[in-house]
Amino acid sequence: MLRRIADSLFWAARYLERAEWRARLVSVNHNLLIEGPAPTGNAWSSLLAISGDQELFEKHYDDTDEISVLTFFVLDERNPSSIRSCINAARSNARALRHRISSELWLEINTLHLDAKAWSPTRLGTSEVFDFFQQLQDRFYRVAGVINGTLPRGVGFDFLGLGIMLERAENVTRLLDIKYHYLLPRLEDVGGPIDLLQWAAVLRSASALEAYRLTYGNLIRTESVVEMLLFDPTFPRSARYCVDRLETALRRIARAAPEPAAAPTGLASDGLAGLLASRSAAEVIATGLHDFLLDVQDECERISGAVFDQYLRFE
Secondary structure: OOHHHHHHHHHHHHHHHHHHHHHHHHHHHHHHHHHOOOOOOOHHHHHHHHHOOHHHHHHHOOOOOHHHHHHHHHOOOOOOOOHHHHHHHHHHHHHOOOOOOOHHHHHHHHHHHHHHHOOOHHHHOOOOHHHHHHHHHHHHHHHHHHHHHHOOOOHHHHHHHHHHHHHHHHHHHHHHHHHHHHOOOOHHHOOOHHHHHHHHHHHHHOOOHHHHHHHHOOOOOHHHHHHHHHHOOOOOOOHHHHHHHHHHHHHHHHHHOOOOOOOHHHHOOHHHHHHHHHOOHHHHHHHOHHHHHHHHHHHHHHHHHHHHHHHHOOO
16 A cells, blocks of 8 residues: 555544544533533633643633633634644545545545534534534544445555544543543542532543443442543443554554564554553552553554654655
8 A cells, every 4th residue: 555545544534533532522621511510720721731732722812711712622723633624634635535435435524524614603602512512423423434334444444443543542541631630629529429420521522421331330430430441441432442453453554564564563552552451540540640641642642653654654
């Protein structure tokens, strides 16, 4: 496979997954403000801080109010990680792949792109904002269904999988960090109604609430939520599940390369896989969950750089 084709597949997948997770992050933050008392400080500033977008936001907006942050995260094309910008970038990469992907997938991505062009700030400032994010989530589910239902399981599918799983593993850590590091209630509130409400919102944002209840019952505990979203090898949005699938895709790509790599260890997923397989929620909470989440994000970035150098770089 040509490197430019692999590059477009990889980044189309990453941008689609990034758009979806941005929608999840914004939605959970919005829902937390609606469903319970506001946390200490400005909750929207917390979202900017955890996403790393504070400096860019301050270049273009004076106030960290709800409509400004929603506009920045959803619509603003000056923000390369806004949902609209990510959809535009995914569509641009997919356009170069029209001969490589199914017509159904192209239609879904292109239609989503056209719809995103019509989004307006007024919709984000009304009571329709909840429905907006719900409908957007349904659109991403449709794209995922078309990918899984229409594409052959070849090297191209593996490069799509690399993009999806890298982005998903990194972003689930950001989702946890919003709750644990920035929205953590006072020590005396831990385990109380507000704390539990926030953790339930986090689970819903990851489409994990029902799966959590099947595994752990109705009692929501911080340790169990972290265990599911970081270390569960069976839940499709956990960091460990994503890294396991990432390793599988890397091995298939290595075998299919014109000059097969001796082993995928050169792409450095082993460190992250070992990290997630050897730790537990209780351990990382005791030693510092925020720092552990940053380590996972750094490892995802390192793997992404290794994939680029090995397979995607072209002149």
